[in-house]
Amino acid sequence: MRFRVPGYYKQFTCIADRCIDNCCFGGWQIDIDKETIDFYDTVQGDFGDRLKKYVDKEAGCFKLNNGQCPFLLENNLCEIYKELGPEHMGLVCTQFPRFTEYYGNIKETGIGMACEEAARIILNDSTPFILEETDIDEEEIWGEYDSSLGQSLFILRDKIMSMLDDTSLSLSDKLCVILDKCDYLQNLINNNNYDEIRKFCSDIDLIEDIKASSLKQDTSTSIITSNDNSKPDNRVIKAINMKIWWAYLDLEPLNSQWQELSSNTYDYLYENSNEVCSPPYDNYLLEIYLTRLTKYYVYRYMLKASFDHNLTGKAQLIVSNLIILKDLFIFRKGKDSNQDDEKILMDIIHIFSRETEYSEDNISDLYDSFIFDDVFSCKSLTNAARGI
Ligand code: SF4
Structure with a gap:
């Protein structure tokens, strides 16, 4: 069996008595x-x-x-x-905080953001995403794993990681492309068109695709056109973000920290504010951190589509989570602009992760919202992603 971990994985050791929010x-x-x-x-x-x-x-x-x-x-x-x-x-x-998934003869492990030390390591990882691979003596686990789809998604995931590591492109464009390509592939998955899935994942050049998108008109594989790749009106973004929040506020609160943080953020940005939210800090730095978070989500969740065949759901999860995290950051920064950005992020990320990544019920409720609520359509989330 091949065993894979992200390059930063070995940096993790539990800081135990020095941990502020011990698990x-x-x-x-x-x-x-x-x-x-x-x-x-x-x-x-x-x-x-x-x-x-x-x-x-x-x-x-x-x-x-x-x-x-x-x-x-x-x-x-x-x-x-x-x-x-x-x-x-x-x-x-x-x-804890390690997570593991088995894909046939491949075992992948990572560290989860619910631990503040893991969050610190992931947020500070400035290197391009790599997977370290070794052979281990463990039995292969195939279960529900769809290996044909998995092989194509591994190729696509590598390409997404390279795109995320390309600093010449904006995170907003990268997220739109993730939504677009996953949605396109979802149609092929629904039609069991495995030959086309394989060909698409092998041939696609995501970086070129973004660069060309400003020039090209609508194509059969792209919802991003020269007409709609500009940032929508802030009021449109705010209205979408507010509805995205409703799904997260409906989750069963697992601890009081989340309850307080989420309701205060929502009230601050949507309920009690006539202002259109815009980040009161250096955007560029936040973009770097959010990009590292995106890599974490892509690594942890994308290949799960090889079990449940819901690839669009993974893209929806990634983009929606980032929108919520950005809002949580804006709230905390707005309340105390002297706070260190990294400290704020470490704090909100692990609270958010504990609420959304460690409860089967909450995860399943989110996936239901992605399917049944129009605000999570790829078109709507693409507009929201333009505001990131
Ligand atoms: S949250 Fe992380 S660093 Fe803190 S005690 Fe748990 S494993 Fe250790």
Whole structure:
């Protein structure tokens, strides 16, 4: 099996007691795998009793104490690690914030933005996106993976990453192209036209496509034309963004931080403001950070379409998330313009990630909105992306 990780992956180590928003508090359910539960059952003495008291065997998780893991010590270190050693921590505890996906004979792992240290590493990664690859001794997992589609999407993803690394192009153009090409491919996927998918992904030159788009009229593969690739009126963008927000505000709030941040941002930018939002800071710097975030989303989500065949949904997720994140940033910066941009982003990104990336229900609600709500049509999101 081939094992792939992004170039920045090895920089990650948990900063534990130096972590401001430790993953062991915040009200998340902390799952424990069966093997670990069985071992905890055998531990004797006072510590064994504490394990029995605070492990919910039926639900397969820790019983939280005021939203906090009962084994988190005052110095923010882990009591289980201290008492039993790292080999007896559960899978979730040892793996977080890593995520993994299996594509047949390929295993891909990354670090997730719900961890502030991971967010810091990803935001600061100024190098072009690369994947480091090694051979590992693990069984291949094929499951629902559509390998024909997957092979084409791997090619397309490489091209998208190269486009995102091209600093001569604007992020807004890059996002429009992602929406456009994914939507075009979705039609081919729906019609099982695998030959055309393969040919399209192999032949397409995304960078050239953007450069040529200002010159060319409508084509069979492009919704971006010389007539509509300019930035729409700010009022149009604001109206679209506001409706995008409704879908995110409807998610089940997983913690109070998100509830407060999201409703304050919405009120500040839409409910109580007659102003058309525009970023009160150096756009160029934010564009760099948002581009790095885009690479994270593309790496983590795009290939999932080889399981559910919903490629447009992945493009919608990427663009909508960026719109929300940009608004969260504008709100925080507007409230205190002296705050460091990177610090604001690290903070809002991990709060946003915990709300949107770690709850199956919330993810599925978002995908439903993408399908049923017109504001998430590619045309509408393309207009919104022009405002990024
Ligand atoms: S959030 Fe990240 S850095 Fe903080 S304790 Fe968890 S894994 Fe470690």
